Amino acid sequence: MIQKKEFEEKFFRVLMFFSTLIIAAALIFIIFSVLYKGLPSISWEMLTQVPEGGFYFGREGGILNAIVGSLYLSTGATVMSFLVGLPLALYMNVHLVRYGKLVNTIRFILDLLWGVPSIVYGAFGFAVMTYFGIRVSLLAGTITVTLFVIPIMVRAMDEILKSVPVGLLESSLSLGSTRAETAYKVFFRQCLPGLSTAVLLSFGRAIGDAASILFTAGFTDYIPTSPDQPVATLPLSIFFQLSSPIPQVQERAYASAVVLVIIILVTSILSRMFSHRYQKNKINF
Amino acid sequence: MMDKFKIVIENLNLQFGNQPILKNICASIPENKITVIMGPSGCGKTTLMKSLNRLTDLNPDAKVTGSIFIDGQDILHTSENITLIRKKMGLLAQRPYPLPMNIYNNIAYGLRISGRRKKRYLDKRVEHYLRQVSLWDEVKDRLKEPAGRLSIGQQQRLCLARGLAVGPDIILADEPTSALDPISSQAIEGKFNELKKNYTIVLVTHILRQAKRLADHVIFMYMGEVVEQGPASEIFGNPRQEMTKSYLNGIFY
Ligand SMILES: Nc1ncnc2c1ncn2[C@@H]1O[C@H](COP(=O)(O)OP(=O)(O)OP(=O)(O)O)[C@@H](O)[C@H]1O
Numbered sequence: 001m002i003q004k005k006e007f008e009e010k011f012f013r014v015l016m017f018f019s020t021l022i023i024a025a026a027l028i029f030i031i032f033s034v035l036y037k038g039l040p041s042i043s044w045e046m047l048t049q050v051p052e053g054g055f056y057f058g059r060e061g062g063i064l065n066a067i068v069g070s071l072y073l074s075t076g077a078t079v080m081s082f083l084v085g086l087p088l089a090l091y092m093n094v095h096l097v098r099y100g101k102l103v104n105t106i107r108f109i110l111d112l113l114w115g116v117p118s119i120v121y122g123a124f125g126f127a128v129m130t131y132f133g134i135r136v137s138l139l140a141g142t143i144t145v146t147l148f149v150i151p152i153m154v155r156a157m158d159e160i161l162k163s164v165p166v167g168l169l170e171s172s173l174s175l176g177s178t179r180a181e182t183a184y185k186v187f188f189r190q191c192l193p194g195l196s197t198a199v200l201l202s203f204g205r206a207i208g209d210a211a212s213i214l215f216t217a218g219f220t221d222y223i224p225t226s227p228d229q230p231v232a233t234l235p236l237s238i239f240f241q242l243s244s245p246i247p248q249v250q251e252r253a254y255a256s257a258v259v260l261v262i263i264i265l266v267t268s269i270l271s272r273m274f275s276h277r278y279q280k281n282k283i284n285f
Numbered sequence: 286m287m288d289k290f291k292i293v294i295e296n297l298n299l300q301f302g303n304q305p306i307l308k309n310i311c312a313s314i315p316e317n318k319i320t321v322i323m324g325p326s327g328c329g330k331t332t333l334m335k336s337l338n339r340l341t342d343l344n345p346d347a348k349v350t351g352s353i354f355i356d357g358q359d360i361l362h363t364s365e366n367i368t369l370i371r372k373k374m375g376l377l378a379q380r381p382y383p384l385p386m387n388i389y390n391n392i393a394y395g396l397r398i399s400g401r402r403k404k405r406y407l408d409k410r411v412e413h414y415l416r417q418v419s420l421w422d423e424v425k426d427r428l429k430e431p432a433g434r435l436s437i438g439q440q441q442r443l444c445l446a447r448g449l450a451v452g453p454d455i456i457l458a459d460e461p462t463s464a465l466d467p468i469s470s471q472a473i474e475g476k477f478n479e480l481k482k483n484y485t486i487v488l489v490t491h492i493l494r495q496a497k498r499l500a501d502h503v504i505f506m507y508m509g510e511v512v513e514q515g516p517a518s519e520i521f522g523n524p525r526q527e528m529t530k531s532y533l534n535g536i537f538y
Pocket residue numbers: 301306325326327328329330331332333344346379
């Protein structure tokens with residue numbers, strides 16, 4: 001009996017060790033190969049200039065259009081998703097506690113939406129745009145990405161808010177707070193670290209996705225000056241450069257990938273720092 | 286002298302799903318007195334306290350029927366805003382749930398949502414309520430620290446202070462001294478005796494001696510029913526029901 005348990009213990013420890021090893025190795029391999037191929041061709045010029053004529057044939061210029069475009073688009077989409085997502089997630093967990101079935105239905109729908117591939121959002125956005133005769137633009141792309149990101153953000157926030165004990169809700173209400181006060185002053189604070197992680201996760205999904213913006217945001221060599229102009233993005237820029245037969249351009253694709261990874265890394269670190277500052281008031285029940 | 290009743294419960298029934306938890310509760314709670322609810326674990330004391338504050342609204346499975354009159358108004362069937370009704374009562378839950386903010390703001394929270402914002406006023410009130418629950422000396426130098434860092438007993442007192450700060454008429458306290466040492470318990474008991482001049486207090490406790498020290502009025506419950514209720518002297522001195530008698534003598538089955 002004891003031996004069996006010891007064997008079980010060992011077995012799962014070894015299993016866990018190897019899973020960790022595989023994941024860590026894969027991650028390191030991906031990051032290193034991107035850095036190895038990309039770092040040598042990163043240059044100041046590349047980060048600060050838009051493509052010149054012939055850029056995709058190996059001539060002068062950079063990917064500033066795609067860097068700024070991606071930041072515009074995913075920041076816009078993250079902000080819009082946040083404005084819709086936070087109230088929805090709070091509403092589900094504070095106002096609708098009484099209606100467990102309804103909340104579970106909403107969760108189910110959001111999970112379905114989460115599972116829909118982003119190319120479908122792109123196709124949907126494209127269909128709507130053609131119907132209304134709207135052309136590819138920063139605005140159309142941002143809206144499509146927002147639709148794609150909302151379920152991700154809401155469900156990520158929801159999972160955090162769900163873990164708040166009922167006792168805290170009861171305490172807040174019995175102090176005479178309204179549901180809204182309970183949501184925004186108590187639940188929001190208790191969950192701030194987790195909520196900011198949800199926002200970051202969404203930003204990462206938004207900036208890394210290519211399929212939803214393929215037909216909706218377009219591509220351009222310029223930095224858009226108004227929301228109705230098309231916009232370039234890093235994933236598409238990588239795609240175009242990588243499709244080039246010229247090795248030099250392909251190397252720049254890896255350099256662009258490095259930029260994308262660094263942006264995600266930096267937001268990740270920033271959000272950690274941010275959430276750490278607010279961690280201290282969280283009650284560990 | 287006839288007591289004036291602050292809370293009158295009539296035929297209160299509560300089910301979680303199909304399971305009856307409170308059965309035909311009828312009880313009256315006198316104003317400016319301490320009413321102690323006693324009974325074995327699981328008999329429904331906490332549930333009864335929560336019904337008084339309509340926190341049972343939050344439970345998807347709860348079905349409540351009957352009436353609870355507070356100051357003559359039936360809070361189960363009223364169009365009045367539930368938030369205003371809850372403000373009349375300070376509920377001290379069985380487990381303390383401090384708010385996710387610092388100690389100072391835990392107390393100031395209730396004042397702020399009632400529209401008081403002046404710093405000088407808030408400072409004075411926060412100190413006042415913390416002194417009332419004899420917590421001030423322990424925390425006066427760490428008001429800006431998160432409330433979650435306090436010990437459970439300190440959290441319990443903080444939650445009592447927080448409840449008082451909202452300015453209720455009624456204090457519902459569910460085992461308020463369960464995590465306190467005898468000395469702090471006595472301090473809180475003394476506080477309750479003072480507070481009853483201005484508040485109607487409903488207290489759940491498992492400590493018989495505490496009940497005897499504090500109670501003016503006693504409600505004894507068993508398996509979701511009120512077995513016996515009345516003035517403390519009667520219940521403790523001359524209980525009519527066998528069940529009450531054996532519980533008080535500690536030979537409960
Ligand atoms: N949310 C809930 N859902 C289902 N059943 C519940 C719920 N809360 C309480 N109960 C049940 O209701 C009954 C009464 O519980 P309650 O917490 O009121 O007891 P209590 O008298 O306060 O006990 P204790 O002295 O241990 O605190 C118990 O049988 C409990 O299992």
